[in-house]
Amino acid sequence: MPVSADDVRRAVAAGAGLIRETPVVSSQTLTERTGVTVALKAENLQRTGSFKLRGALAKLASLGKACEPGVVTGSAGNHALAVAFAARVRGVPCEVFMPEFAPIAKAEAAIALGAQVRLVGATVDESLTAARDRAEAGGLMFVHPFDDPEVIAGQGGLGLELLAQVPEMTRVIVPVGGGGLISGVAIAIKSQRPDVEVIGVQAEACAPFPASLAAGEPVAVQSALTIADGIAVKRPGRLTLGLIARWVDGLVLVGEDEVAEAMVFLLERAKLVVEGAGAVGVAALLAGRLPQDSSGTTVAILSGGNVDPGLLAQIARRHESQAGRRFVLLARLPDRPGSLALLLSLVGQLGANLLDVEHIREGFDLHVRETAVQLVLETRGPEHAAEVQRTVREAGYAEPRAVR
């Protein structure tokens, strides 16, 4: 085999003292909602914010003196931070190639870890190619994000931790991008406990593994934007594809809304910041994509937590609206003093909390002596929102029609 359980143990030794043993947290709410006993592996609390550090440390340790001239990689996110951190630990130079439109915060974070950042290419694939070219031209070591036996062995350390932390584990759910994490985890766990099911999760928007497994070779998919950008890998690795075919029990897909809901669930209930890619396992559980398994504990790996606070804010807002907790009400007002005050006191009596009010005068069919207002309200749920809307309409505040 290209990667063995012994390789994983060697990789773990290489990361000793640098890798944090991340906690496992049970989730009663998730257990109640899904009928499955769930434990969450909070790998988002790993240094650099994701599991990627395990593989990067293992790879650089295996290179030894060969990485002294410097290491190069291509990534828009977690792998870049991990390689930069590992290079800093070993005191070797690090160059990271990122797509030209990578979020500014990601580039800044890599720079803060001492990496030189080069913005090249429109996609991560193009950045990776540029990184490989640069490594060849400059005599530097290229570190692939997933299709590398040492990297895979390093990620496997997470599996060994789980064996010790959750002896009652019967199933583990792993996010799948390039496939490095699930390959390593499956090898580590199945070598000792072949009875533990290992299930991968991909985002529907970018899921090349099902077709690639069927074809027996890597088949690329068209790239699509996904909130799980950390696992948006268009073409599986050759190595990881073979390992997944050999070791993994099943693959499921999740939709974008399901991932966003899982992120909010983890924020609100588990108090953990988890990026989209890290939340796909919980998304699969919440969406009922996995059979119930009452015999033991299902572990969902929260693989990373590097997410822009602005995106978190956006997801939280959308969730409040969908849950009927935020309700946007459009109302027609007679244009005379005190008419907004009357509407607002009506809304207040109904127990809805006013978050925002805005006058709207354009784009709607309004009489000369009328104006329209948009109220953003905090409500208790869909029934409450509907009650507010009905009462406001019955009191004569009709909704204006949009002018096309």
Next chain:
Amino acid sequence: MPVSADDVRRAVAAGAGLIRETPVVSSQTLTERTGVTVALKAENLQRTGSFKLRGALAKLASLGKACEPGVVTGSAGNHALAVAFAARVRGVPCEVFMPEFAPIAKAEAAIALGAQVRLVGATVDESLTAARDRAEAGGLMFVHPFDDPEVIAGQGGLGLELLAQVPEMTRVIVPVGGGGLISGVAIAIKSQRPDVEVIGVQAEACAPFPASLAAGEPVAVQSALTIADGIAVKRPGRLTLGLIARWVDGLVLVGEDEVAEAMVFLLERAKLVVEGAGAVGVAALLAGRLPQDSSGTTVAILSGGNVDPGLLAQIARRHESQAGRRFVLLARLPDRPGSLALLLSLVGQLGANLLDVEHIREGFDLHVRETAVQLVLETRGPEHAAEVQRTVREAGYAEPRAVR
């Protein structure tokens, strides 16, 4: 003593199997920024989202059969959830009195745990009084949020955990509201390790302990709104005041902005959702309110994580603006086709990412053939934001003056 180390051990036994041993996470960034070796006690990951469950379980266990008719408390947040959870575990009825304007989400959460919620009073103090009256009238057991020996002993369990988890601990920083947590933690730790310093943190906006300690009796302060609403207690307890005078080494205060920055730091760097009250220890460290202590590890207790996602969103946005990552630019435009496109391509060439654009036509001194636009931009930092502003101004897009 009213509460002893033995009481704490008994309380821990009462919560066994229900209290989660919450993880301790080191923070290299915090260590680098402050010069202090810092470990974070992630008590925000406790069941019900805060340490309060420890005290509530201990109290109900000590009541035994006496709580069968039901328990009553007053709280707008964490204590309410904790008592509701503890009552559900013991199968006894629970009533929670909350202020009339408590966030809807908090009331819903208590209801979801099986509590009956009554909205009474304008402040938590008024709710507490109503709860006590209700308990007396109805023959129910009143559970005080902090000024109760059993509750304090229960919170002390967190201190025992820390002794085992962080043997190198030389200092512990504890949020102080009513004082129940710090009293219990100080008793538990100092009874075994009198050398460990115990420091409390209050929000400046609501900090009655310094004057109360000086006076030797509880002195109330005027209530003030604070982002650390979980510790906005206007008057210390008699019991906790005495315990703090006896056991605690020092108290520091933090400002509102410092708390907000600490919350964002914990979200972005530690990947943990921590409420304002839970973040005051990290705020004190980041603001340099504590002397450096190079000899050992300082533990900051993140006491809770129950925070409205809407508030998180707001804090994250504000932080991005202050860090120069979000920059709001006002510009005057000639009112002719293509003029906005020209401005936007200028801004794009400077590497600033456009988040929002809005036309503004009122409230500003504009010529008839002019309009104004407000751009919200993602920038790399203060210098970049200044560069964008300067370039836009030099290209002739002056800022309009507000009309008063």
